[in-house]
Amino acid sequence: MQPSPPPRISLANLPTPLERLDRLSAEIGCDLWVKRDDLTGAALSGNKVRKLEFLLGEAEAEGADTLVTCGAVTSNHCRATAVAAARRGLASHLVLRGAEPDLPDGNLLLDRLVGAETTFITHAQWEDRDALMAQIADGLRAAGKTPYVIPEGGSNAVGAWGYIAGAGELSQQADAQGVDVRRVVHAVGSGGTTAGLALGLADHAGVEVIGVAVCDDRAYFEEVVRRIQRGCGASASFTILEGYKGVGYAQATADELAFYAHVARTEGLILDPVYTGKAFRALYEELRAGRMEREGATVFLHTGGIYGLFSFASELDAVL
Numbered sequence: 001m002q003p004s005p006p007p008r009i010s011l012a013n014l015p016t017p018l019e020r021l022d023r024l025s026a027e028i029g030c031d032l033w034v035k036r037d038d039l040t041g042a043a044l045s046g047n048k049v050r051k052l053e054f055l056l057g058e059a060e061a062e063g064a065d066t067l068v069t070c071g072a073v074t075s076n077h078c079r080a081t082a083v084a085a086a087r088r089g090l091a092s093h094l095v096l097r098g099a100e101p102d103l104p105d106g107n108l109l110l111d112r113l114v115g116a117e118t119t120f121i122t123h124a125q126w127e128d129r130d131a132l133m134a135q136i137a138d139g140l141r142a143a144g145k146t147p148y149v150i151p152e153g154g155s156n157a158v159g160a161w162g163y164i165a166g167a168g169e170l171s172q173q174a175d176a177q178g179v180d181v182r183r184v185v186h187a188v189g190s191g192g193t194t195a196g197l198a199l200g201l202a203d204h205a206g207v208e209v210i211g212v213a214v215c216d217d218r219a220y221f222e223e224v225v226r227r228i229q230r231g232c233g234a235s236a237s238f239t240i241l242e243g244y245k246g247v248g249y250a251q252a253t254a255d256e257l258a259f260y261a262h263v264a265r266t267e268g269l270i271l272d273p274v275y276t277g278k279a280f281r282a283l284y285e286e287l288r289a290g291r292m293e294r295e296g297a298t299v300f301l302h303t304g305g306i307y308g309l310f311s312f313a314s315e316l317d318a319v320l
């Protein structure tokens with residue numbers, strides 16, 4: 001691992017709570033906890049905020065005035081980056097995969113509200129997202145600006161520090177609260193959270209880091225996470241669980257939506273259909289079936305994403 005962390009600024013409300021899910025623990029027959037990283041903030045919320053503390057730390061140290069990043073039109077990472085930029089007096093330019101909707105809602109509405117510039121690209125153009133962001137950065141430099149490019153999901157060695165530090169926070173809290181953590185389960189979208197968590201928990205033998213793939217597959221994410229860890233100069237073990245993508249990325253079945261309603265009604269815990277819902281369903285199904293060990297405490301890392309819920313209003317309404 002790098003000898004010392006990169007520069008960091010403060011953006012997230014930390015530490016986030018570690019709470020027991022009493023009724024779901026009883027329903028499953030296990031000791032289930034949730035690390036509430038959905039509460040890192042309001043508009044500036046979710047797992048991306050931890051990464052952005054380090055990414056913006058580096059950007060500001062380099063004198064950047066404009067953040068450039070990319071994601072889906074509904075991206076939580078892009079929204080968090082745009083809000084963080086506005087919070088720090090910087091500009092932002094988002095490269096968004098998908099068609100521009102007639103009426104922005106959810107994350108895109110917030111992107112617009114905080115003044116992000118947007119460029120919409122097709123799925124085919126997405127293959128060249130890094131080159132496109134480099135072009136945008138060149139254009140900004142030619143206009144006298146100082147851009148800082150953040151890769152998809154904020155998932156690189158600098159961003160991974162968000163969860164190296166987050167893992168330290170979790171283990172201190174678990175010790176203070178007497179929680180015997182054996183596994184931490186979370187959604188994987190671009191790999192940075194898994195990479196950092198695994199590195200941060202590497203000294204805690206007996207704690208398994210389990211990432212649930214919400215897109216792509218296990219082989220893809222194993223490679224991505226290892227690459228990010230190599231960038232940090234270290235490696236640490238983790239497990240990628242597949243089989244819970246459902247019908248596809250950012251798509252939800254009626255069964256899945258009914259499950260999210262069950263969790264919301266049982267614990268007041270709001271899951272989003274793109275990331276946390278799929279990961280939490282994996283944890284629930286695997287524990288119930290006995291494929292995931294039940295001894296000790298299982299911690300679900302809630303990575304946020306609530307604004308993604310609103311794009312599913314009509315499908316969700318149908319199951320309520």
Ligand SMILES: Cc1ncc(COP(=O)(O)O)c(C=O)c1O
Nearest residue numbers: 076189190191192193275303305
């Ligand atoms: C709400 C939410 N949870 C989880 C993830 C996955 O995190 P990572 O991109 O670090 O794999 C993302 C981002 O893609 C996200 O927006």
